[in-house]
Amino acid sequence: MEEILCPGCGERVLLQGLKIGDRIDCTNCADLTLRLEEKDGQYILVDIPKVSCPSCDRILEVPDGLGRGDVMTCCGVDYMLTYEFGAYALVPYGKDEKN
Ligand SMILES: [Zn+2]
Numbered sequence: 001m002e003e004i005l006c007p008g009c010g011e012r013v014l015l016q017g018l019k020i021g022d023r024i025d026c027t028n029c030a031d032l033t034l035r036l037e038e039k040d041g042q043y044i045l046v047d048i049p050k051v052s053c054p055s056c057d058r059i060l061e062v063p064d065g066l067g068r069g070d071v072m073t074c075c076g077v078d079y080m081l082t083y084e085f086g087a088y089a090l091v092p093y094g095k096d097e098k099n
């Protein structure tokens with residue numbers, strides 16, 4: 001059985017038949033969701049970024065490929081994704097354009 005180190009706490013996580021692209025929750029890291037990926041022929045765990053909606057406080061996953069300046073929608077409102085101090089945040093679209 002393969003084991004892999006959690007990037008959050010450094011503890012071993014059992015792969016238990018997971019495949020590339022599958023998600024896993026680390027038992028030690030309550031708010032961390034990890035995804036199994038392969039890099040240079042080795043399995044790695046990548047932490048799925050999350051952001052909370054400023055309106056309803058729901059925790060949303062930042063979809064693959066989205067980053068700073070992209071748009072996410074929640075509560076019927078478009079928000080712009082920003083990345084500051086190591087974390088994502090959503091700001092109402094059009095209010096914080098710094099380009
Ligand atoms: Zn962990």
Ligand SMILES: [Zn+2]
Binds near residue numbers: 054057058074
């Ligand atoms: Zn919302």
